[in-house]
Amino acid sequence: MTPVVTEVQTNPNPAPESGSVASGAATATASTKPTTTISAPIPTDKGTKVTFGATAGMPGRFKGNFDFQFLRTMGCITYGGAALGECYETASRIEDENEESYSEAWRVTAERVEAIARKSLAGGHLVSAREAFLRASSYWREVGFFQMQTDPKCSASWERQRDCFMQAGKLMDLPFEVVNIPYENGKSLPGYFLKAEASDEPRPTLMSVGGGDSLAEELYFWGGGAAAHQRGYNALLFEIPGQRGAMYSNPGAELFYRPDTEVPLKYVCDWVLSRVDVDPKCLALVGWSMGGNFVPRAAAFEKRIKACIASTSTPSMQKTMLEMLGLPGDKSYPRDLESKIDPSSVNNRFLANKGDIRYRMGVGSGTIAEYIDVLGKFDLWGLEDKITCPYFNIGGQGEGQLAVDGQKFYDKLTCPKAQHIIATTEGGEAHCGLNNESLEHQIIFDWLDDVFK
Amino acid sequence: MTPVAEVQTNANPVPESRSVAGGAAAATASAEPTTTRSAPVSTDKGTTQMFGATAGMPKRFKGNFDFQFVRTMGCATNGGAEIGECYETASRIEDEKEDSYTEAWRVTAERVEAIARKSLAGGHLVSAREAFLRASSYWREMGFYQSTTDPKCRAGWERQRDCFMQAGKLMDPPFEVVSIPYENGKSLPGYFLKADAINKPRPTLLILGGADSLAEELYFWGGGAAALRRGYNALLFEIPGQRGAIYSNPGAELFFRPDTEVPLKYVCDWALGRADVDPKRLALAGWSLGGYFAPRAAAFESRIKACIASTTLPNWQKVVLGMIGLPADQPCPRDFESKIDLSTAGSRFIAQGDIRYRHGAGGGTIAEFIDILGKYNLWGLEKQITCPYFNIGGQGEGPLAVYGQKFYDELTCPKAQHIIASEEGGEAHCAVNNESLSHQIVFDWLDDVFK
Secondary structure, X not given: OOOEEEEEEEOOOOOOOOOOOOOOHXXXXXXXXXXXXXXXXXXXXXXXXXXXXXXXXXXXXXXXXHHHHHHHHHHHHHHOOOOHHHHHHHHOOOOOOOHHHHHHHHHHHHHHHHHHHHHHHHOOOHHHHHHHHHHHHHHHHHHOOOOOOOOHHHHHHHHHHHHHHHHHHHOOOOOXXXXXXXXXXXXXEEEEEEOOOOOOOOXXXXXXXXXXXXXXXXXXXXXXXXXXXXXXXXEEEEOOOOOHHHHHOOOOOOOOXXXXXXXXXXXXXXXXXXXXXXXXEEEEEEEEOOHHHHHHHHHHHOXXXXXXXXXXXXXXXXXXXXHHOOOOOOOOOOOOHHHOOOOOOHHHHHHHHOOOHHXXXXXXXXXXXXXXXXXXXXXXXOOHHHOOOOEEEEEEHHHOHHHHHHHHHHHHOOOOEEEEEEOHHHOOOOHHHOOOHHHHHHHHHHHHHHHOO | OOOEEEEEEOOOOXXXXXXXXXXXXXXXXXXXXXXXXXXXXXXXXXXXXXXXXXXXXXXXOOOHHHHHHXXXXXXXXXXXXXXXXXXXXXXXXXXXXXXXXXXXXXXXHHHHHHHHHHHHHOOOHHHHHHHHHHHHHHHHHXXXXXXXOOHHHHHHHHHHHHHHHHHHHOOOOOOEEEEEEOHHHOEEEEEEEOOOOOOOOEEXXXXXXXXXXXXXXXXXXXXXXXXXXXXXXXXXXXXXXXXXXXXXXXXXXXXXXXXXXXXXXXXXXXXXXOOOEXXXXXXXXXXXXXXXXXXXXXXXXXXXXXXXXXXXXXXXXXXXXXXXXXXXXXXXXXXXXXXOOOOXXXXXXXHHOHHHHHHHHXXXXXXXXHHXXXXXXXXXXXXXXXXXXXXXXXXXXXXXXXXXXXXXXXXXXXXXXEEEOHHHOOOOHHHOOOHHHHHHHHHHHHHHHXX
């Protein structure tokens, strides 16, 4: 490992230790000029450590990508989606870099916690039941996480995490609405609408979309669903073509990823704006992980989106994927990538060959090079001037080169904008702020509150 | 290092769950331990035997810091910590070094409190409340290991209290900061968390910590937040000897006392003076050394209608001897000073932290401190406890959980028990590595008792 000192731009620091910029739409352009530059060591190991770095705020429980995924699961504790002891105990049964061991370890925990939920439910202990269903949902999600689409565990775990989440959703004070958003050719996009309150008063609304490996359900935790709800916002957690739930909800339709995100977002905006409880002047869109590519793209064309948040802005999926696979991102890549990618790491297996992302990109049967070719279409460069709504870029020092690329795109934006790259010393530096959901959401919502003031 | 010790646990209705949820009526029958399993319990010498390095623990540190780390990070369940903030802080802590521990948390506490104040100033009240709650946890850790004479001890308490009160003001409904009248014009500090805004009588949980816990943190792992979500009122309070009680009565030297029924009489008087407290549904939960206080009080104070001990602690002297690595069943030597290995933060904390002072033995020898602990003994009270009783413990508590079960076995009141296995991921002392599970177990039982 060779830590390289990389320049990361961050924001003015009003209090000595805080790097937050909370600025309204009116003042955003002025105040968001990065006025300080900090030089911080960013791990730039080859492979996915570039994006999923082994920084100080990480557990260090596993050596490779499992550590990030462990943290991603455990971090859901902020909104009731995990318990520490359950995660550590599960980790004690996982062999590092072994996907089968990972899957089986979480299955045992998920079964146990779901049984608690069903027992509490049967006994009429509804709060206990809801809480255990939420945790079980997280744990079921992990059972299928690293699996290929042909592995029955992949769809089974999606179903069970969804079932547990829906059970929890029924037990919320205002039950979550399970929604099917009409999409082209009779297909539909799955999601959940979380009403801010029981009345039908128009409320600010956050639409939340995940990335290459996230599900609508988990967006309740780290995707801002619960945080929006606590702050009096409606939240729409939804999936777009290519995401697992969208595929499984449209059997046989082969609803693969598409780069023109404004198309599904047109349907989503149509649907959400037909609701009386959604305030059309206060409609925001947040995108996480590869959603950092989707949402700027959608905002560039879909003007009903009144604020856009990217965690983190991902201008070029092709470059990012190549770098995550330990290859040079800027050079032309060879056609025989099969021989260039080290399959000994779970990261590489997941991203390049054994996971289902490649299949969901529509290149399940092609070569890795063909997959990388397809990713070339997911590119934001050239859209900088087309984004006109207030824009927030949030990233973390643990994201390495990804955060650097996002800032380059952010710098070119001409709309009202603000940015916060979470430093490792803030303890929220992981990809998508997953090791500090509270901080990530505080930063985003404090900004959004001001934009919609 | 890890001999196999016998730990009794409960019947297992589904293969992976060990919960016994029995109502008051059914509790006596259902709480009979019907299965006995042998499970490896960590029995290392010193504090690690009760704060064990079991599967559900972080293993970020080798000694007692690991327990304290999970105790802090576990507050995330109820908004009192963030994972990344805890790990980042840990990266600046040198294991077994108290001053490094203190300084690392101070930096984090300052930073997170600054976020809270900035969000508050900007009118972002949810963000402010959340950051104040986390800052409160982090300030608490700053003073945790310090002795009475270290100014950081008191400052850590004050700042954690201030942040907690700021968060409490931003709750809906806001927390009531209370001073419960106590003997000779003194008072006991606490917080009353109303189940809802109206004044209908509600079931109420009185929550009490132990030798090193503060009223504020009982909101997180003590069940305060969990009670509120379930429609209970919660009273988080301290009794003589606890830090906040001492600091709230300057000069009074309000040391620990074994006759817990006396302070609890004042607490019950106060709680039952409220129109929103249902006297038929008044429960008391005690955590850590509170596992001694709560059964002791319940044996004499009949207004307590249900008693929960996590975990039942029949003999404090025996426990402390075990924690400092000395045989509990041999005659106590008088020259403890030469017998205790002070190379670990855990043993230094017990022998040199402020617990000894708060027992009224600050100026004496360790043997005199141990003598005083001998007064904290539940044996003989087994038949005097008549209200429904719940004993909760964890496999990670080692001999402590075994002692508690022995006392539980002798109880004649309606009772139930759950010793959380390591495989359940909530085996730590006071289940601080799984607040959700521990509160689910406790409240599912209590719901049935008060049905």
